[in-house]
Amino acid sequence: MPPSEWTLKTEDCCALSIKLVRKEGFLTSPREEVLTWTFSDGSRTSIRVVSNPPHQITLRYTITDERGTSWPVSDRIRIDWTPCHLGGKRPWFSCPLCGRRVGVLFLRAGYFRCRHCQKLRYRCKSETPLDRSRRRIHKIECRFGGDTFNRPKGMHRTRFERLQRRLDDAEERESDARFNALVRHFKLDSPSGPSAWLNSQIFDQESIRVLSFCMDALKKVRSQKE
Numbered sequence: 001m002p003p004s005e006w007t008l009k010t011e012d013c014c015a016l017s018i019k020l021v022r023k024e025g026f027l028t029s030p031r032e033e034v035l036t037w038t039f040s041d042g043s044r045t046s047i048r049v050v051s052n053p054p055h056q057i058t059l060r061y062t063i064t065d066e067r068g069t070s071w072p073v074s075d076r077i078r079i080d081w082t083p084c085h086l087g088g089k090r091p092w093f094s095c096p097l098c099g100r101r102v103g104v105l106f107l108r109a110g111y112f113r114c115r116h117c118q119k120l121r122y123r124c125k126s127e128t129p130l131d132r133s134r135r136r137i138h139k140i141e142c143r144f145g146g147d148t149f150n151r152p153k154g155m156h157r158t159r160f161e162r163l164q165r166r167l168d169d170a171e172e173r174e175s176d177a178r179f180n181a182l183v184r185h186f187k188l189d190s191p192s193g194p195s196a197w198l199n200s201q202i203f204d205q206e207s208i209r210v211l212s213f214c215m216d217a218l219k220k221v222r223s224q225k226e
């Protein structure tokens with residue numbers, strides 16, 4: 001999960017995708033062309049792409065800082081190719097800063113780098129923290145191949161243990177997210193608090209008993225953690 005100080009989102013920056021670079025033919029023959037981004041406020045950013053296929057493209061543009069000083073940038077980006085399962089090869093940018101293979105580079109602070117180096121979050125508008133934590137658990141569980149307690153054939157012990165630790169962490173975060181969702185749902189953090197809904201006529205006595213029990217248990221778990 002990205003740290004909370006990563007406030008900018010990927011859509012706040014110019015993005016250069018390898019799919020576009022490939023589609024425009026930069027990876028098949030040497031060529032030079034200007035790519036332009038137009039923003040909702042009408043402003044534009046342009047860069048010149050010079051390709052030296054199959055393993056390199058160069059991005060050329062001018063940076064101007066807030067005092068009006070300009071300087072030229074010529075940034076070489078390495079292109080890596082990996083085989084596809086169904087044949088053929090797939091291109092990737094190799095991030096010039098960290099070397100990660102990525103499909104998209106983002107312009108921030110004057111340079112095109114990967115999302116991680118640029119500290120950008122993905123937008124996921126509809127996803128709640130609880131959805132996110134569940135998605136994370138599912139993703140880790142898939143790596144175990146269904147059984148999270150027994151080491152799959154061919155998986156190294158160190159990797160298996162690391163995955164188990166990550167799963168434990170993810171489950172803990174899911175439990176926190178569930179607790180917070182419950183608190184928000186019942187407005188337990190508001191001054192009118194739990195007694196307001198407990199005294200309301202929405203729930204029958206048995207539901208109230210069960211809910212109170214759950215809330216107490218969750219609070220206990222949370223206070224133990226703190």
Ligand SMILES: [Zn+2]
Pocket residue numbers: 095096097098099100113114115116117118
């Ligand atoms: Zn990077």
